[in-house]
Amino acid sequence: MNRLAKLGDDDNYALACLQFLPETIRANRYLVREGDRVDRCCIVVEGYACRDKLVRKGERQIVSFHMRGDLLDLQHSLLPIADHNLTAITDVTVGWIAGETLLELAQKHPRIAQAFMKDSLIDASISREWVLNVGRRDAKTRVAHMICEFVTRRQNLGIASEAPVSLPFTQQQIGDATGLTAVHVNRMLRALREEGAFDHGDRFLKIADWQKLRAIGEFNPAYLHQAA
Template identity: 40%
Template sequence: MPAASRSDHHPLVRKLESIFTLTDDERQAVLDLPMQVAVIEEDQDIVREGNRPSRSFAILNGFTCTYKMTGDGKRQIVAFCIPGDMPDVQSLHLKVLDISVATLTKCSVGFVTHEALWDLCMRHPRITAAFWRETLVEGAAFREWILNVGRREAYHRMAHILCELLVRLRAVALAEDHVCDLPITQVEFADALGISTVHVNRVLQELRADGLIETKGTRLIIPDWERLKQAGDFDETYLHLKQGGAAA
């Protein structure tokens, strides 16, 4: 496959390019990162809170979540991660992880040593800026999630998170128009939204009844994007994409 085509299809390049313009040399440098690729089954921790990793990883295929646990064993999902994301890149600077990352589906992940990432950043300062921008966008998303869980009713929380996921998937070419594969269970949505699984089921039924979403297995179809955005009070500005991920 020609280099340009390979870079266009590499998840990490796609993700960085959704928020930052890379030169051809920078794309190639990302492609040349020495990655140890591993396949990890669903519902497995990739890294855990308290770990002191010597490498970070990029999601190449599949979905993961970043989460925290309460003292009595309740899980709060604080982010859903999709191909191209590097959920633990902060471990390059913060030596002890304060989050855990688990697979939601069977995943392919590419592990890169911190030494290799430091070398990449030293040779390509603009790639350092791209990673910095990515961590800032991640922080903006955390703030939006706090608002979503803390101040919106369950119906609007769900509408908002569905909007976010569609926009992010479109940005890395994993959604067509307003249709995407979304293999997230009701239990996982419950852990992200801070409500019960029964409540998640009820909210999804209401969104379907109102004509805002359709589901076919893991397939999400959004027949009325503007109404879903309105229901979720959704403004994609906080994702800081180069182009609107879900623009009509």
């Protein structure tokens, strides 16, 4: 929260006193299903998760990725019906907290309320960039851009400070996030490897040249508002 607002000692103490209910969810399992009645939010403690939506015939669109330190679905403190799925990408450990508790916290601590608002606004900014990425960039660029965002957000959270970085995505998951088939993703990753942006990996993709990947993805991190 301190990266989103200048919190005082009383704010930090109130956050430290919050009671979370820990839970570990296996990869590819739901934390929340679209249509569920939900009255709690969660913070990611370890691992990776995503928000996604399904069409009637079962195809999935991933609309955001989330990692350690992310506060997920703050909207459920005010909107009780889930409008998307929350799914574990890897095994993920989260801490659940009642939405009502977060509302009370925001009411008593204006600077924490400001941090919550900034978090929601940045989330909306990232969503706009994802719409642009899927709607207007070519296949290779959108794959490179998606991966650049993921790496940059990890660095901003202090999870990893430099390349090379191993990425915990399957080709299907990359396809679900970029609107491509797994076969098309495979071709784009091969092209990125041939251009020197990636090394070959067994289970994980490994970035070989960060600057080259960033150039191919036309990646400008301003929309992440890292200095907000």
